[in-house]
Amino acid sequence: MFDKSLVIPIGSDHGGYELKNYLCEKLIEDGYKIKDFGTYSAASVDYPDYIHPVARAINDGVYAYGIIMCGSGQGASMTANKYLNVRAGLCWDVAQAKLTRLHNNANIISLPGRFINFNIAMEAVKVFLNTDFEGGRHIPRIEKIPVKSNF
Ligand code: RB5
Numbered sequence: 001m002f003d004k005s006l007v008i009p010i011g012s013d014h015g016g017y018e019l020k021n022y023l024c025e026k027l028i029e030d031g032y033k034i035k036d037f038g039t040y041s042a043a044s045v046d047y048p049d050y051i052h053p054v055a056r057a058i059n060d061g062v063y064a065y066g067i068i069m070c071g072s073g074q075g076a077s078m079t080a081n082k083y084l085n086v087r088a089g090l091c092w093d094v095a096q097a098k099l100t101r102l103h104n105n106a107n108i109i110s111l112p113g114r115f116i117n118f119n120i121a122m123e124a125v126k127v128f129l130n131t132d133f134e135g136g137r138h139i140p141r142i143e144k145i146p147v148k149s150n151f
Pocket of ligand 1: 013014015016047070071072073074075076
């Protein structure tokens with residue numbers, strides 16, 4: 001079970017703004033603690049400006065798990081996955097959310113705000129937060145993800 005005393009950072013651009021508001025409201029109702037990194041209106045913005053702060057904080061160990069979104073979820077996950085200690089999984093249903101925890105030990109869930117039913121997104125987030133990494137054969141695989149410099 002997810003430790004609900006942990007704070008969960010959440011960030012989005014305008015494409016994920018409505019979904020972010022919905023998730024914040026529902027997660028708080030369910031007893032989760034949220035730190036909202038914006039955006040705070042539906043005005044058009046550049047997604048990296050709102051995803052970098054969440055991803056950097058996960059990368060630095062300030063928070064254990066994060067939630068990000070944009071219209072498609074693609075730009076958000078691309079941005080977050082630039083950080084060595086981040087594994088952001090793009091999830092469009094509950095099964096993807098479960099698998100990216102079980103097999104990839106993802107620490108960020110990326111959601112497509114314009115292409116997902118909000119109730120399904122909420123279920124996906126809860127499953128993501130409450131599923132443990134399977135470990136075992138998946139450990140060497142995730143250890144091979146980072147690109148290591150030759151220098
Ligand atoms: C914004 O229009 C859109 O491009 C953005 O939310 C996201 O889908 C980018 O990957």
